[in-house]
Amino acid sequence: MxxxxxxxxxxxxxxxxxxxxxxxxxxxxxxxxxxxxxxxxxxxxxxxxxxxxxxxxxxxxxxxxxxxxxxxxxxxxxxxxxxxxxxxxxxxxxxxxxxxxxxxxxxxxxxxxxxxxxxxxxxKTPETIQSFSFKNFMIDFDKGIFYKNGEKVDISFYEFEILKFLILNKNKPVTRNDIIETVWKAEGAISSRNIDTHIVNLRKLIEDDPANPKYIKTVFRIGYKFEI
Structure with missing residues (x-):
C-alpha cells in the first residue's frame, strides 16, 4: 500500500x-x-x-x-x-x-x-450498485464522480456520500442519525444541523426548484428520503 x-x-x-x-x-x-x-x-x-x-x-x-x-x-x-x-x-x-x-x-x-x-x-467500492442515473444526472459510485449532462460536477466528499446513501435507500425514509452513522461512521460526529446544510446544498445541485424538491424529500419528524 x-x-x-x-x-x-x-x-x-x-x-x-x-x-x-x-x-x-x-x-x-x-x-x-x-x-x-x-x-x-x-x-x-x-x-x-x-x-x-x-x-x-x-x-x-x-x-x-x-x-x-x-x-x-x-x-x-x-x-x-x-x-x-x-x-x-x-x-x-x-x-x-x-x-x-x-x-x-x-x-x-x-x-x-x-x-x-x-x-x-x-x-471503498460500493458493494451493491456501481452507478445510478436519473434525470440528466449520473452518479458513478465506483469512481466517486457526479455527472450532469455528461460533464463532471464538483461535489464535496461528504455530500457525495450522503447522496449515495439516500439513493441506496431510495423511496425509504432515513434519519439524520442514520446518515451520520453511515457516512461519518460515528454517532455524534457532527450535528443534525450540519446534515440539513448538506441537504440544502444537494437540493441546489439536483433540484429544479430547491424550495419544492422532487427528489430529496423531507420526512416530517424522521429525516429525508430520495424519491424516484
Missing part, C-alpha cells in the same frame, strides 16, 4: 510539530506549510492525499485557501482544525468544500480517527 501524504497548513510551529510527530508515527508522510499562500502552492504542486488546514493563517485565510484549491484540485479532502468553534464557522467551512471540521483543542486520537475514516471512504 502506498504511503498516504498529508499536508499540514498551520502557522503555529508547536502544533505542527505535535501533529507531524503523531501522524508520522501512524505511518503518514507529512509535508508542512506555515501560511496559506505557501500551503496553496505546495498543495497544487505536491497533490497530497489529504490536507489538515487551520483557518486563521498568515497571508491567506483558510476559507480563501479552500476556495482557491477547489478551483484546481476539487477532489483533495480537507479537514479544518480551528479554534473557531461557532457553528456558523463549521457550516461555512463545509459549504466551501471541506470534508470535516475539528475544533481546537482536540485529542490526537480523534484527528487520526477522522483521517482514517476519510481514507476508508475514499478507497
Amino acid at each position: 502506498n504511503q498516504k501524504k498529508i499536508l499540514l497548513v498551520e502557522d503555529e510551529k508547536g502544533i505542527r510539530n505535535v501533529l507531524k510527530d503523531n501522524l508520522e508515527y501512524e505511518g503518514y508522510s507529512i509535508i508542512e506549510a506555515e501560511d496559506g499562500v505557501k500551503g496553496l502552492e505546495i498543495a497544487r504542486n505536491e497533490t497530497p492525499d489529504l490536507i489538515i488546514l487551520d483557518l486563521m493563517l498568515p497571508q491567506m485565510h483558510g476559507y480563501d485557501f479552500i476556495k482557491q484549491l477547489k478551483k484546481t484540485h476539487p477532489a483533495i479532502p480537507i479537514i479544518i482544525v480551528s479554534a473557531k468553534s461557532e457553528e456558523i464557522d463549521k457550516i461555512k467551512g463545509l459549504d466551501l468544500g471541506a470534508d470535516d471540521y475539528i475544533t481546537k483543542p482536540f485529542q490526537i486520537r480523534e484527528l487520526v480517527s477522522r483521517i482514517k475514516a476519510i481514507f476508508r471512504r475514499y478507497n
Whole structure:
C-alpha cells in the first residue's frame, strides 16, 4: 500500500510539530506549510492525499485557501482544525468544500480517527450498485464522480456520500442519525444541523426548484428520503 501524504497548513510551529510527530508515527508522510499562500502552492504542486488546514493563517485565510484549491484540485479532502468553534464557522467551512471540521483543542486520537475514516471512504467500492442515473444526472459510485449532462460536477466528499446513501435507500425514509452513522461512521460526529446544510446544498445541485424538491424529500419528524 502506498504511503498516504498529508499536508499540514498551520502557522503555529508547536502544533505542527505535535501533529507531524503523531501522524508520522501512524505511518503518514507529512509535508508542512506555515501560511496559506505557501500551503496553496505546495498543495497544487505536491497533490497530497489529504490536507489538515487551520483557518486563521498568515497571508491567506483558510476559507480563501479552500476556495482557491477547489478551483484546481476539487477532489483533495480537507479537514479544518480551528479554534473557531461557532457553528456558523463549521457550516461555512463545509459549504466551501471541506470534508470535516475539528475544533481546537482536540485529542490526537480523534484527528487520526477522522483521517482514517476519510481514507476508508475514499478507497471503498460500493458493494451493491456501481452507478445510478436519473434525470440528466449520473452518479458513478465506483469512481466517486457526479455527472450532469455528461460533464463532471464538483461535489464535496461528504455530500457525495450522503447522496449515495439516500439513493441506496431510495423511496425509504432515513434519519439524520442514520446518515451520520453511515457516512461519518460515528454517532455524534457532527450535528443534525450540519446534515440539513448538506441537504440544502444537494437540493441546489439536483433540484429544479430547491424550495419544492422532487427528489430529496423531507420526512416530517424522521429525516429525508430520495424519491424516484
